[in-house]
Amino acid sequence: MITGAGDGPRPRRGEAVPTPAERRRAARSRQPLFGERAEVDEVRRLRRLQAGERLRRQARRAMIGDGLAIGIDIGGTKVAAGVVDAQGRVVARARRDTPTRSPQAVEDLIAELVAELSAHHDVVSVGIGAAGFVDATRSTVVFSPHLAWRDEPLREAVEMRVRARLGRRVGRRTLVENDANAAAWAEYRFGAGRGEPRLVVITLGTGIGGAVVNDGRLQRGRHGIAGEFGHMVLVPGGRRCECGGRGCWEQYASGNSIGRDGRELARGGSPFAHALLAGAGGDPEAVRGPVVTAAALAGDPAAVEVVEDTGRWLGTGIANLAAALDPGTFVIGGGVSDAGELLLGPAREEFRRTLTGRGHRPEARIVRARLGPDAGLVGAADLSRGWG
Ligand SMILES: [Zn+2]
Secondary structure: OOOOOOOOOOOOOOOOOOOHHHHHHHHHHHOOOOOHHHHHHHHHHHHHHHHHHHHHHHHHHHHHOOOEEEEEEEOOOEEEEEEEOOOOOEEEEEEEEOOOOOHHHHHHHHHHHHHHHHOOOOEEEEEEEEOOEEOOOOOOEEEEOOOOEEEEOHHHHHHHHHHHHHOOOOOOEEEEEEHHHHHHHHHHHHOOOOOOOEEEEEEEOOOEEEEEEEOOEEOOOOOOOOOOHHHOEOOOOOOEOOOOOEOEHHHOOOHHHHHHHHHHHHHOOOHHHHHHHHHOOOOHHHOOHHHHHHHHHOOOHHHHHHHHHHHHHHHHHHHHHHHHHOOOEEEEEOHHHHHOHHHHHHHHHHHHHHOOOOOOOOOOEEEEOOOHHHHHHHHHHHHHOOOO
């Protein structure tokens, strides 16, 4: 065992007591900074951390149980809900259009879905995934761009409405989680990131969502709002972004940016844009991301070019994230990932070309997510059971 300064052997009676400087020198000579013994120490430290984490998880799980949980994913157009078992399987489902009237209408709908699903299943907890900033206590949506929620105490609002409907509460706790965190957690527990303790999940939808899992924990940041990768500036002074900035990553590598590139081609009357126009019913303004992706998968050269360009931008951003976080795997999910290798091939190439210290470091894997559109509700349900 390596002892630190101050832990040296106790001096015998009559022996000269070493000065503090001598003790520090002696301690330094016994403590290699690098090399085999330091590595052994690091492994021991990690094992102790993991053992502590296991105990905390066991305590949480003992409190809440490992039973069925309800997961709810609030999307811009649909609210998807499901009953999820401990293996991440969805055993019952319900789905509605997202009400656009008011935040309260959305809360009423969530309570309705919880009541409906809990009528036939005994559930231990409820998890709600919402786009936007969720506070560190995971009860309040601080800001949601699409749903007009501002400091909305969503957990309380939903629990109150469920009690009003059923005359009882459902499950032992209700949890609110950022939707990208929820989806990432599902991929970590049951999908493409299973068994990878250092994981980054990037969700390519209309924008870019992201989340980091480190040693089996979601990294939420000091204020609960980490992982907004889509607004890292990749091109100073570049394309305008809804966030008010310019040159954000999601302006170059998202469903919206693919749609915009597709429309540009179609508007210009390019002879190469024939398939894009056909997919949008002849109207260049109706070209959206999914139209471009479908045309690319069908082999249309113009659409393939747009998707490949997007893949390269994706790779550049991933290289930046690798420089900051050094994960073992990047999992790419969201609707845009339907393009598969058409997107991921160029992303890997560009990642390797841009990576800091390339050729002198192990490289992260870049893989496609596995759980598809269920990831958000599965992750929210699982997190509500006391994980993550
Ligand atoms: Zn932005």
